[in-house]
Amino acid sequence: MALTPSGARGEGTTRLLWMAGFAGVAFLVLLSRLYHLQVLRGDEYRLRAEENFVKELRVPADRGLVLDRNRKVLVDSRPSYDVVLIPYFCGKGCDEVVSRLATLLSFSFDEEERVREHLRTARGLLRFRPYTVKVDISRDELDVIEANRIELSGAVDVLPTPHRSYRHGVWASHLLGYMNEVGPEELGKLNAEIEKAGGDVQPYQARDFVGRRGLEKRYEKELRGVDGTQRVVVDARGNAMRESDLIPEDQRFEPSYPGNNLVLSLDWRLQEFAEKTFPATAGSVLAMDARTGFILALVDRPAVDPNKLAGRITRAELAEIRADPLQPELFRAIQQHYHPGSTFKVVTAMAALEEGTLRPGGTVYCPGRYTLGGHSWRCDKESGHGYVDLEHALGASCDVFFYSLGDRMGTDKIAKWGSLLGLGKPTGLDLQGEIPGVMPDEAWHDARQPGGHQHGMSLNIAIGQGDVNVTPLQQLVLYGAIATGKVWRPQVVLRIEDPRGEVVKEFAPEVRATLPVKPETREAVMKGLLATVNEPFGTAWGVRIKDVVMAGKTGTAQVVKLGAKRLKASQIPYFQRDHAWFAAFAPADDPEIVVVVLNEHSGFGSSNAAPTAAALVKKWLELQEEDARRREGVQRPAAAPPPAAPAPPPPALPGKAEKPARAGAGLPPGGRRGA
Template sequence: MLERRKPIYKPSNGKQVSILFVGIVIIAFFFLGLRLFYLQIIKGDENKKLAENNRIRLRKLIPQRGLIIDRHGTILAGNIPSYRAMIVPEDFEHSPDGFKLIARCLNINVDEIQKRLKSASKDFPFRPVTIKTDLNWKEVAHIEEERSHLPGVQIVVSPKRYYPFGKTCSHVIGYMGMINVHELRKYEYLGYQSGDWLGRSGIEASCEPILRGKVGGRQIEVDAIGRELKTLSEVLPIPGNNVILTIDLPLQKKIEEIFKGKIGAVIAIDPRNGEILSMVSSPSFDPGVFYKKISKKEWMKLVKDPFHPFQNRCIMGQYPPGSLFKVVVAAAALKEALITPSKKVFCPATFILGDQEYRDWKEGGFGDINLKQALIESCDVYFYKLGYRLGIEKIAKYARLFGLGRKTGIDIPGEKSGLVPDKNWKRKRFNEPWYLGETITCSIGQGYLLVTPIQVASLFSAIANGGILYRPHLIKRIERYDGIITKEILPEPLGKVSISKENLDVIRKALIGVVNSPVGTGRRCKMERVLVGGKTGTAQVISIPKNKNEREIPFKLRDHAWFAAFAPAENPELVVVVLVEHGGHGGNVPALVAKDIFDFYFRRKSGEEMQMVMFKGIANDR
């Protein structure tokens, strides 16, 4: 037992204290009793009447979802009204005639109505049950005509998402889906109800809180057959905010047209501020498909498509950069003063390390060449040698400096970070040491190295604009439903690549040579009026014997082809990155695609300028 303790505290005024508290308690309960008396006796009859024919109903008022608009003001995602027929089970007359009548009005059979009513929760007899969605005008009119014979039947209008351009730009816009049970329980989705839609990918998802708006509600009194008599109280819904994108719809459409039938990704970005003008991932999908009733077979076809149409390859596709990476290695070597632009290096057909032989793509090698020539003709041995001297840690350092190996922070969800390997990573991942040979393959962008097209776009933007890494972004500004701008997205520099202006100039000049020299790997992109600079890349899917014809290789094993370019080279305002999966060599298909894009862009621009000149001319004449 515990030790005995003497009573220490003897309240001098214990009695008074307890009388005070007892008094407080009795007064509190007296007030509760008084309140009950007031509600149950004085207001009793009134409340009884209210309870007997409790005809207060709640109606949710769904707000218009914010629009998604391109930079020129064209609506990419909007709303159209959709009519649905609903039944309040408690008010509905469950007779065979009633069922028949409504079935005739809606062109459905009685069984389906009964099935829907049965599936509804018995807990909420006053909660309307949806019988048919997307009614046409005829069906709506029919119901309205028979109104008096259909107690408890309502026609509810709610906005439905509508994508006027179908498959165009779908990876940027994203799609919507119904909220699931798991999400309903989370904080973030407080205020959502089952059956609500929310953005699942793209801007629809990343801007969900902005686009959604605020649900309103109305308490209404109804009569015996469920007709609305009067509104008791109402909170109007607030429409969602509109999101204006940096997307340039005509350019986007043009690129999609050019890229039709190919698999891969194209990005057009403004290197001066990180605004993405176009983002194309192919194959694409129609976001409206989620609103239609599609058969299970069709759905499975979409989901199981081997080319994954829902994947946004621009931010989720991770590929070896191939020879694009030579740009990073070149910048690193210049910065580390391992070479000078004019110094010539002897490049035979192979680079030998221990008992390993590393081949150049060109049989016979290049002989004595400098950095510029090595980039123009994409000499492998030159970069094997540079990579060997730099070592993997330095290569990784500069790759990261250019934003590789981490997410760019683009404003749509699902971005992948790519991979920049180094010794530490390999030890953690495979518990193995780093081999020198891996440094060699890495220095021409093969091996473990992985990049996403958006990272490449960001990298080439930095080279084009003098070394600033901007966060690539798709949102230009956000406007309230009445047009007041609530947020303007300004260019956000994530960092400056610490490569001197002279060194970047050397690289830029070499990249101009890639396109404009007769021996350049990107010569197919050469344009007459605009000076283009760029770099080709070929990402190995598997190692292929040299002498094999490309057409003999199965499609799935063919190399991925890259081309990244900027123009006009003197003062770049557009960077284009093209990736064609299994497209062979970067100098072929991707370079031609990029050329068509530049052609469209600059032709349109000069057209606009011409018009401006003409307008000015007219104005001056007057």
């Protein structure tokens, strides 16, 4: 037992005092650190602690509805579920989770690869973001997912997401447009635009859907609505805690506001009738209210089901659509050029009358061909029409008559009147992507073609061939101008309403120009258009309607240069066949409706376009009568009369009243009755 010598104690005490000093300093360091964290930077850390546990969930706004003029719902949203995967939460087990999901939801190879690709490439924060594995699963699939929740781990979630429902599939789908999920780069771009524009527009978030085409795109801002917010307390694993009052009551929920509704000028009863009546594979049927310029029906084929385009489409299907020679994504009514063919002859006629090239009552002899400078242009009737005046020339569609006018008048004069009637520039329909068409004058040819303008070109232009190109919508506006003397801006949205039905914005009819023609000119042209339908020699004599006088013009637009032999449509390959046109309005004395039908690659206008137009006119007049009768019967205004006071319907004939309702080709009584 060695006892401590007292000398060492002194040494030891010194060292112990040193140690005490060291400990004192160490504790002071800790204390000052705590002071720094808790007192000096306490506020900042308090905020960060709150950010930690307050999770803001979005309460998606209901997107506005799209309604027809009678308030029939065309597009709405329905509840549905998306399956998402948060890669971070499954980590190394993700592969297995994906395999499991693939089995449960019967993924295609493509779909599974897409998810695996994302798992491989997602880095950093992306691993924390929910990745949409499958959109809009069925009720059965939802049950399957719920039943297998545990095996799928916390990484798989099913999110309720309202999906757009296009109730009538492909019908009018080019006009209505579609939506799909916003891409990562696009998201930044969209939000940068929103920020630049200022105001209190909500920025987009990942997984948002945005309008892509048509009205969905054009009225994205109005339809979108304002998302609400739900604030929940989450733990470190992101699980929501139910019984927690860490967030004050009044801050837990901010409701969402639905978007505004669009009320269209379409009458879905007419649209439905047109869709069912129009026999074409590809083409357009357009109907416009002659008194307002509002579109009543718009058939455009082929088209892709917008319900599919909203994320449900597979890569293979998309590739198939893209490869389809008929180009189903093309909005033909405003995005495709066509030769107007004989329907253009009204322009030539007006030009000739106004420019003095054609005297009223002037005639031309048609031997079946027209010769100019050693070249010969052939008439559609090989044997010739003999002596024809304007009425006969328009009615029977004699080419030689118009070759002669073109020959005498020249290209520029025709082009001038074509422009006045709205050709060569967009009609002003408020939708993206409208093309201007071509109304060539001499300068146009000089600038674009080797050798410049040749006089012979005016002959082709005079009958709507050559380089004249129009869209079906331009044809509609043109015939509307002939019918009423007004060049309308075609419109399709009557008004925008807020969710309670209050009108936010009402669209008034808009006249872009008035036709500066003498009454005699209009009368003369009208006579020709009446003859087309109402005279036995007229090209559309076969489709005349009882009781209503319709005026119109057939057209057959040549797609390829005529061969030596005349062939029947069935003998020519599809893409070389002519396009059939028919443009008409009725009643002729006080036009209410303008109709244009384009049946692509079907041959002659008289047989393949005119019947649809005539049926449509008839249907429209019947519907008008039906509405008027109901209004009288109910003794109060119907749900939604067209904005412009409708002209009194044509005097109803006794006995006709019962019939029309059933006359609609066996269709159910149109549309939904207004409230």
